[in-house]
Amino acid sequence: MTKEELWQAVLADIQFHISRANFTTWLANTEIISKQDKCILVSVPNSFSKEWLENKYNKLILKALYNINNDIKEVKYEVKPCALKTLDHLASTDLPKPKLEQLNFQEFKINKKTNLNPRYTFDNFVIGSFNELAQAAAWAVSKKPGLVYNPLFIYGNVGLGKTHLLQAIGNKIIEKSASKNVLYIPAEKFTSEVVSSIRNGTIESLKAKFRQTDVLILDDAQFLAGKEKTQEEFFHTFNSLYEKNKQIILSSDRSPKAIPALEERLRSRFEGGMIADISAPDYETRLAILKTKGQEKKIDLSNETLEYIASNVQKNIREMEGALNSLAAYQKLNNEQLDAKIARKLLKNLISSPPKIVSPKIIIQMVAEFFDLKERDLITPSRKKEIVRPRQIAMYLLRNELKSSFPFIGRKFSGKDHTTAIYACTKIKKEIENSEKFTDEINLIKQRIYSQSC
Amino acid sequence: MKITILKENFKNGLNIIERITGKNLTLPVLNNVLLTVEKNFLNLSTTDLEMGINWWGLVKTEKQGKISIPAKLLSSFTGLLPDKKIILEAKDKTLFIECEKRKTKIKGQDPEEFPLIPKIENQEFIEVDSYKFCQGLSQVIEVISSSQVRPEISGVYLLFQKDLIKMVGTDSFRLAEKTLSLKNKIKKECSLIIPQKTIRELINVLGEKKEKLKIFFSPSQIMFELVMPEISHPQVQIISRLIDGEYPDYQEIIPKNYETQIILEKKEFLNQIKTASLFSGNINEVKFKINPKEGKIEIFTQSSELGENKSYLLGKTEGNPIEVSFNHKFISDGLSNIESSEVIFGLNKDGGPAVLKPVGDESYIYVVMPVKSD
Secondary structure, eight states: OOHHHHHHHHHHHHTTTSOHHHHHHHHTTOEEEEEETTEEEEEESSHHHHHHIIIIIHHHHHHHHHHHOTTOOEEEEEEOOOTTOOOHHHHHSOOOOOSSEEOOOGGGGSOTTTOOOTTOOSTTOOOOTTTHHHHHHHHHHHHSTTTSSSSEEEEEOTTSSHHHHHHHHHHHHHHHOTTSOEEEEEHHHHHHHHHHHHHHTOHHHHHHHHHTOSEEEEEOGGGGTTOHHHHHHHHHHHHHHHHTTOEEEEEESSOGGGOTTOOHHHHHHHTTSEEEEEOOOOHHHHHHHHHHHHHHTTOOOOHHHHHHHHHHOOSOHHHHHHHHHHHHHHHHHHTSOOOHHHHHHHTHHHHSOOSOOOOHHHHHHHHHHHTTOOHHHHHSOOOOHHHHHHHHHHHHHHHHHHOOOHHHHHHHTTSOOHHHHHHHHHHHHHHHHHOHHHHHHHHHHHHHHHHHHO | OEEEEEHHHHHHHHHHHHTTOSOOSSOGGGGEEEEEEETTEEEEEEEOSSEEEEEEEEOEEEEOEEEEEEHHHHHHHHHTSOSSEEEEEEETTEEEEEETTEEEEEEOBOGGGSOOOOOOOOOOEEEEEHHHHHHHHHHHHTTOOOOOSSGGGSEEEEEEETTEEEEEEEOSSEEEEEEEEOSSOOSSOEEEEEEHHHHHHHHHHHTTOOSEEEEEEOSSEEEEEEEOSSSSSEEEEEEEEOOOSOOOOGGGGSOSOOSEEEEEEHHHHHHHHHHHHTTSGGGTEEEEEEETTTTEEEEEEEETTTEEEEEEEEOEEEEOOEEEEEEHHHHHHHHHTOOSSEEEEEEOSTTOOEEEEETTOTTEEEEEOOEEOO
């Protein structure tokens, strides 16, 4: 006999011994939680029911149980609130919207338990060749969490939809089975939780919290870099979840290899599942994204304007959204249809100030910094190996990023011959083609250069 | 049971416990009050199965015992008695009442049928000033909506932290936070959500009392206890369930900076909003326009049927020119909860939240979201 059947039999018996009103009041929403040897644990909806059943009906219930199963000697009761399920479906069937829209606190929409924002779904995620693989992997994971790609590691530059994809997986899993324990956490928050739990001595409860998740989503994993204790905590959490076949999903702005100061054992684990990257979207996809976003926000812009945005904001979807928003605000305010000319004027500071103001000085400075050298070392004609290579990289960057002439590059490094510069550039270029790791290194330096200059 | 009690004392007790009775049809015993006599005390208790109220009064006891009696009937009847001694006697589910020239019989029910009010085992408690505590609660409770769509914000959130108590209420359009300081540090930090109804009852019953209020916790229950002024025995206990759920991270929505802020005279501001509200039609929109150069806030409402109203106030202003619309009710609600004579009104653009807070009092803050008009 199952627990449910047992309890049904008990209730069927008891209903003849007490009044109808008492029966519905005190025995509503009760059930057997567990059965251990001779003891039965019954869940009740509130403390009033608990008191009443313990003190008034205990004998009755015990007798009914005993009649069915002679082993049972004891019944215990526990309060489990149940009538408090969130009525989400009620919230969505709002009254027809009045002309005036009362804004509310957006933060409240974020699910407190999972940290997920319901705004991010697969439905409003635009797929293109640049993110196809990542999307497909994410979709597969959301169908069978823990079974297909574990861990799933998604990387790509800022503003390309990593967080969107990550949260969409979480939302999809929750939608399919609400009982799944999903937790979304940015790495930075993970770190601060670890730090504060170490301070308060509650590290054990933190461990327990992370280890009982079914799906753990860690966003911006690159911020774990250099935080040893956090990495250690995450490592153990990772292992414990992985062993139980629980899904782990990570994102970062670069591939695991390129995250500096990440412990080897974590790196190898990150690489153990599926790695998918999101690159910059092509022109057609950008246009498609703009159209979808426009529809979503009920912004009506001419095709010409959208095309203008798509062709000018190239690398970052978030910036594109920003451009869209500011045009929409302008249009709403002035009540006039925008043409490309006004759009150009409005988006001037967004578009025409891409961080292209890189000077040779900045490149040399950054390369030196990256390799922990002094600027002067790079420029002096030393032939030490640890200096030669960074110098070659700097030359390569000067050539590629600034299109400087070879003689100019030669002059910059205390009057070297232009052939030296040519040799350096070809050498580095070849190495980039051959070594993945080296490419990442160069990209890292480039990132630093551009983040410095804007 | 048989006791003698002063009418005034008895009536006081009934007033405290009767309000939560009389709304239950499925279990008629919930319309009753349970009278229990033990030693020198008469205990009255009522419950609606979400909360329970206990009251104790000193009486002259001849015989111990208990009975359950319809609460409303007993209370209305007692109200009409002269201010004299009353003799109460229970025999066979019937209560006999004798007072001066009157003799009355009220039919009751088996006391064993009356629900048992849960007890809290934990003996640790926090002590607060009853008056200040209830005063604080009344500043946040009006904000809460009675909708059950989101149970976790249908109650007052209490956070006990070091030597502070934070009380928070919200309906997701606005939020009020009150901070009370305690004399003693709390050993353990904790937070809980108390049903709105319990808080209303608490304010009604204990709002005017100047005594110390003790608060006891358990994982699913909370108990407020007021001790008798004469002897150390509880006088009133309010026991309630807690709302199960996690309160949103409300701290994040309180803006740290404002685009524009203006300091206004509260009474005049409230008055102008009330005037303006007459012309806001059924959409309740009132528009504010602040011009920092002139140090002036303009209040504007308009209705196609009724007409329009424009007024302005002067105040100390910082920031940029701004124009934002609100539901006038939300603004006047916030102002009514502020006690100081001057108020800071901080606004943000692009649909960001605005803030009302008293000048020179950091303990209260009211956050409100604007309306977006087409």
